[in-house]
Amino acid sequence: MALTQEEILADLAEIVEEVAGVDKAEVQLDKSFTGDLDVDSLTMVEVVVAAEEKFGVKIPDDAVKDLSTVGDAVSYIEKNQV
Amino acid sequence: MTARKSVVVTGIGATTPLGGDAASFWDGLLAGRSGVRTLTEDWAEPLPVRFAARIAVEPSELLKPVEIRRLDRSAQFALIAAREAWADAGFSGKFAEPNRLGVMVGSGIGGVTTLLSAYDDLVAKGPRAVGPRTVPMLMPNSPAAYVGLEFDARAGVHAPVSACATGAEAVGHAIEMIRSGRADVVLAGGTEAAIHPLPIAAFANMMAMSKRNDEPERASRPYDVARDGFVLGEGSGILVLESAEHAAARGARVYAEAAGVGFSADSHDIAQPEPNGRGVAEAIAYALADSDLTPEDIKHLNAHATSTPRGDLAEVMAFTKVLGRAADDVAVSATKSMHGHLLGGTGAIESVATVLALYHRQAPPTINVDELDPEVTLDVVRDKPRPLPEGQIAALNDSFGFGGHNVVVAFRSV
Numbered sequence: 001m002a003l004t005q006e007e008i009l010a011d012l013a014e015i016v017e018e019v020a021g022v023d024k025a026e027v028q029l030d031k032s033f034t035g036d037l038d039v040d041s042l043t044m045v046e047v048v049v050a051a052e053e054k055f056g057v058k059i060p061d062d063a064v065k066d067l068s069t070v071g072d073a074v075s076y077i078e079k080n081q082v
Numbered sequence: 083m084t085a086r087k088s089v090v091v092t093g094i095g096a097t098t099p100l101g102g103d104a105a106s107f108w109d110g111l112l113a114g115r116s117g118v119r120t121l122t123e124d125w126a127e128p129l130p131v132r133f134a135a136r137i138a139v140e141p142s143e144l145l146k147p148v149e150i151r152r153l154d155r156s157a158q159f160a161l162i163a164a165r166e167a168w169a170d171a172g173f174s175g176k177f178a179e180p181n182r183l184g185v186m187v188g189s190g191i192g193g194v195t196t197l198l199s200a201y202d203d204l205v206a207k208g209p210r211a212v213g214p215r216t217v218p219m220l221m222p223n224s225p226a227a228y229v230g231l232e233f234d235a236r237a238g239v240h241a242p243v244s245a246c247a248t249g250a251e252a253v254g255h256a257i258e259m260i261r262s263g264r265a266d267v268v269l270a271g272g273t274e275a276a277i278h279p280l281p282i283a284a285f286a287n288m289m290a291m292s293k294r295n296d297e298p299e300r301a302s303r304p305y306d307v308a309r310d311g312f313v314l315g316e317g318s319g320i321l322v323l324e325s326a327e328h329a330a331a332r333g334a335r336v337y338a339e340a341a342g343v344g345f346s347a348d349s350h351d352i353a354q355p356e357p358n359g360r361g362v363a364e365a366i367a368y369a370l371a372d373s374d375l376t377p378e379d380i381k382h383l384n385a386h387a388t389s390t391p392r393g394d395l396a397e398v399m400a401f402t403k404v405l406g407r408a409a410d411d412v413a414v415s416a417t418k419s420m421h422g423h424l425l426g427g428t429g430a431i432e433s434v435a436t437v438l439a440l441y442h443r444q445a446p447p448t449i450n451v452d453e454l455d456p457e458v459t460l461d462v463v464r465d466k467p468r469p470l471p472e473g474q475i476a477a478l479n480d481s482f483g484f485g486g487h488n489v490v491v492a493f494r495s496v
Contacts, residue, residue, distance in 0.1 A: 021148025045214040052210075 002081055003055070008074045011054055012047075016070075019046045029071035037070075047073075057081055089260045089341075090496070092334040093171025093322030094434045095163035099315050099421045102139025103166055107431065108438050110138075110420065111446035112467045116299035117421050118313050125279045130286045133298035134277045135315030135422030152215055153228060154193035155275035159318035159427070160225035161232060164269050168233060171322040172334055176234035177267065184237040184265035185230040186256040187320065188248040190426030190483070191276050192222030198280055225273045229320070237265040243426070245483030246388070248272045249319060250429025253479075253491050254343030256323045266328040271430035273318035282314060288353065290390060302423075303450035304387035304394055304416035305458045312388040315422025319430030321437065338440045339494040341375065341476060344368030348486030355393050355482065359400030365488035366404040366478065373492040375476050377408035382445050382470055382477035383460075384436040387416035388423050397480060398458050413445035413468050414460045420449055429481035433491055436479040440495045443470040 003011075013027035020043050026036075033039040039047060044067075048059050051073070057080045059067075067073045096103065099117025100110025110117065117135040126132045141158035142150055153161065164187070168174075177183040196219040203211040218224055223241035230239035238259065242251040249272025256270030285291050292311040294301035302313040323340050346368060348361035355362070370377065383401065387394050394416075402409045417435050424431060439445050444467045451464050476494045483489075 018147070019151070021146060021151075042214045042218075049210060049213075 005074055005078055008055065008077050009070070012051060012070065012073060012077070015047055015050045015054060019043055019050060027070055029069065029074060031070045032068055033070065051077065055081055087261045087263070088326035088339060089257045089323050090326050090329050090339050091321050091337040091437050091493070092324045092329050093167040094337065094437060095166030095170060096317070096319040096431050096434045097137055097139060097159050097162045098317040098319070098431050099135035099138055104170070104434055104438070106138070107434065111417055111435060112444060114447045114449045114465060115420060116449065117315065118298045118301060120298050129279055129282055131282055131291045131293055132295050133301060133313065135313060136277060137317050152219070154196045154219040154224055156189050156193060156273045157219070157225040157228045159275060159316070160187055160271070160273040160320065161228055163271065163273070163318040163320040164229045164232065167269065167320040167322045171324070172332070179266070180234040180236040182237055182266040183233060183235040184256070184259050184268040185226050185235045185239040186242065186252040186259060186268055186270040187226040187229050188242040188252045188272050188426055189222045189225055190243065190245045190248050190274055191281065193220030193224060194276050194281060195278050196220045198278060229269055233269065235269070244487035244489070245485055246423065246425050246428055247481040247483035247487040247489045248426035248429060249431070250433060250479060250481035250489040250491050251487065252430065253321060253323070253340065253433050254345060254489055257340050257343055260323060260325050267322060267324045269320055270323050271318060271320035272426045272428070274425040274427040275316050276425060277314060277316050285314065292389060300450050302389050302419045304385070304389045304419050304448060305455055305462055306451045307453045307455050309389040309391060309394065311390055312418070313422040315424040316427070317424050317431060318427050319434045321430070321433060336496050338437045339496055341492040341494040342369055342373030343492065344370070344372055344490040346488045348488065350486055353484050355396040357392065357396060359396035359403070361486060361488050362397055362400035362480070362482060363403050365490045366400060366480070369478060369490035369492045370404070373476070373494065375492055375494070377405040379476040380405065380408065380412050380478055381475040382436070382439050383412050383414045384432045384439070384477065384479045385414055385416045386480040386482050388418055393482070395457055398460055402459055410461060412461060413463050413470060415446045415463050416448040417446055429479065429489065432481065433479050436477050436493055439470065440475065440477050440493055443472070444468070445470055
């Protein structure tokens, strides 16, 4: 069953908290990974790999560069989930 | 004699099998406690050696989860010891003059547990599962780099690697870095986190480790007739070294003068010490000359003495050869009998112990010497600490590494 946007956000926020040490309450749709959440390029790879495992989606490197906000990532996962 | 910058120790930090900070480490040394325990992990079961000296306080109790995730265990130890040493020296936050702060922190093996667990992930789950932080975690300069980042060190961040001489080599190079004028303050030391079945199997197969599995606390017994090899430990020691002028200008508390260092190389064998201790003797002689010390000034030795049959004797021969009759007045401590052998971290925590011995005028004991090897002609401090004489005295810390690296650091009381 497909996850809702809220469910994806909640799970993604947990991943970002674990990987980047950012409080999950800070992880909101309008937040920029690099600008607001201090997620650098290596950390972004860790977030992506954890998200692939959690949500069962493939996020190719070409797609990762377009995910600048949390909302971008949530939309991508929502559209590509199986 | 040309005027040369004097270097002093103004801060110390340590996370060791005897305690999670320098004070508890020192208390453990004076109490003659053993930090060696049976390994209870499942992976230890098939090993020929099933004990080690694990760290007393796990890094997860002191560091943030994200730091635990991003730093190899060896870098975690170094960061903990460096934060303690930094605060102990009276500093807080980043250094005010970053271009005058250096780092000299090495590891013998580097991020070996990171490397091996990443390989396990590769085999089990494929290349995508290998974390993007694997390289910055496993590289042996990673602990030095993280310490540098923490305090904004820009005068140079270096990571000497010389197996079991690493920690002492770092202290020696830090002395020279300050003397050369490249830095006013250097965080110096070593770290190691190699308690994993692969290094244990490899060292055991070299016949280098004690196999006293039924009595782990009695296994590290330098100078005892029944010694049968070293006991692996883990942890880190970091010292804040500072030019005496810089320390005086800010009114810093000084533990001891880091008086000088002697380096030599055996050029004899990749793993065996030279039986007559020639290279070691040269390093001791160089350390005395570099520090303007005479044999009569030396009142304490923190020996390398790892509890191997041949290594312990080579050091004894070298020491008596260089010091002559003055060796009789030296209180010799083999503290690995308590904290085990921390490989690249060992010279650093032993430098911390040597500095504290001068500061408190107490030589820590050597435990587990039930019957002194008759070839050990030194005055070994056994079982209880021994007071050191008043007045200006000096102490040496010996460290030797596979590859034939010999380092002797000299400290003078203040």
